[in-house]
Amino acid sequence: MANRKQPATKKKKTPACEVQAVMSTAVACCRTTASAAEAARLMWTNDCGIVPVVDAEGRLKGVITDRDICIAALMGGKTLAAMPVGEVMSHDIATVQADADLAEVHARMRERRVRRIPVVDAEDRPVGIVSLNDLSLAAAGVRGTEGRARQQEVASTLARVSAHWVPAAATEGALGAATPARA
Numbered sequence: 001m002a003n004r005k006q007p008a009t010k011k012k013k014t015p016a017c018e019v020q021a022v023m024s025t026a027v028a029c030c031r032t033t034a035s036a037a038e039a040a041r042l043m044w045t046n047d048c049g050i051v052p053v054v055d056a057e058g059r060l061k062g063v064i065t066d067r068d069i070c071i072a073a074l075m076g077g078k079t080l081a082a083m084p085v086g087e088v089m090s091h092d093i094a095t096v097q098a099d100a101d102l103a104e105v106h107a108r109m110r111e112r113r114v115r116r117i118p119v120v121d122a123e124d125r126p127v128g129i130v131s132l133n134d135l136s137l138a139a140a141g142v143r144g145t146e147g148r149a150r151q152q153e154v155a156s157t158l159a160r161v162s163a164h165w166v167p168a169a170a171t172e173g174a175l176g177a178a179t180p181a182r183a
Contacts (some may be wrong), residue, residue, distance in 0.1 A: 002080075007079075009170050011172065013037040014041070016101065016181065017101055017102055018098065018099050018101065018102070019096055019097070019098050019099070019100045019101075019102065019130050020081075020098035020099065020119075020121055020128070020129060020136045021138065022054055022135060022137070022138040023119050023128035023129060023130040023134060024128055024129050024131065024134060025127065025128045026046065026053060027118075027126050027127070027128055027129055027163040028043075028045070028046040028051055029051060029053070029054045030042060030052075030053055030064070030085055031052055031054060031085070031086055032055070032061060032062075032084065032085055032089070033054065033081060033085070033086065034053075034063055034085045035081050035082070035083060035084060035085065036064070036072055036073075036081075036083040036084075036085060037071050037079070037081040037083075038079060038085075039051050039064045039069060039166075040056030040069050041084050041091055043066055045068075047114070048122065048129070049065055049066040049067075050052075050064070050065045050066075050116045050118075050129060051063065051064050051065075051119050052126040052129075053086070054087045054125070054126065055134045057125075057173070058125045058126075059123065059124040059125055060093075060095065060118055060120055060124045060125065061089075061091070062086055062089040062090050062091045062093060063089060063090050063093050063116075063118060064085050064089040064181055065090070065092070067117075068088050068089065068090065068098050069088065072087075072088040074089070075178035076088075081177070084088045087177055093112075093117075093118065094109075094111070094114065094117050095117060095118050095120045095124070096108065096117055096118075096119055096120075096147070097119065097120060097121070098119050098121075098127060098128065102135065102138075102150075102153075103153070105117060105130055105135065106135070106153050106154075106157045108155070109113070109132065109157050109160075109161055110156070110157050110160040110161065113160065113161050113163070113165075114161065115130040115131055115132040115133075116129055116130070116132070117129070117130050117131075123141045124129070127174050131156060132154070132158060132161065135150075135153075135154050135157070136154050136158075138150070139151045139153070139154045140176070156183075
């Protein structure tokens with residue numbers, strides 16, 4: 001019997017390697033006109049640190065994080081109840097779709113130095129959030145070589161996201177040397 005070479009097949013992406021397998025689907029959203037106090041209340045009630053900000057059609061316009069609220073409270077000169085989310089939120093955000101590969105999420109987190117990314121549908125409506133915590137828990141549940149590779153990727157993403165930085169306004173470090181700005 002002759003050895004027949006089997007035709008090459010493309011390696012298909014398994015559902016376990018997609019964002020939808022690890023993302024959180026319970027997403028509390030708010031509008032740009034909501035107050036920072038309302039956004040903080042949503043975070044407290046839903047045990048989260050990020051709230052997608054949507055327009056009247058439910059399309060993603062930005063996000064507000066617990067950190068955004070804290071900095072606004074310190075620097076804003078207003079109470080959180082008098083501070084619209086639209087003044088505090090981040091507008092330039094990375095997003096992914098539910099069928100995106102986990103490697104894409106890691107790359108975007110490292111590039112943007114963020115721990116959480118909104119998951120949107122084809123019309124930019126939030127359908128979930130994928131966090132570094134979600135990726136860590138998913139990697140911990142995988143055994144063998146693939147598990148070690150995923151765990152290493154999570155560690156690499158965490159290291160990049162957590163790297164210390166000094167705002168661009170600070171031009172000199174503690175020892176008088178120039179300090180790099182955040183990428």
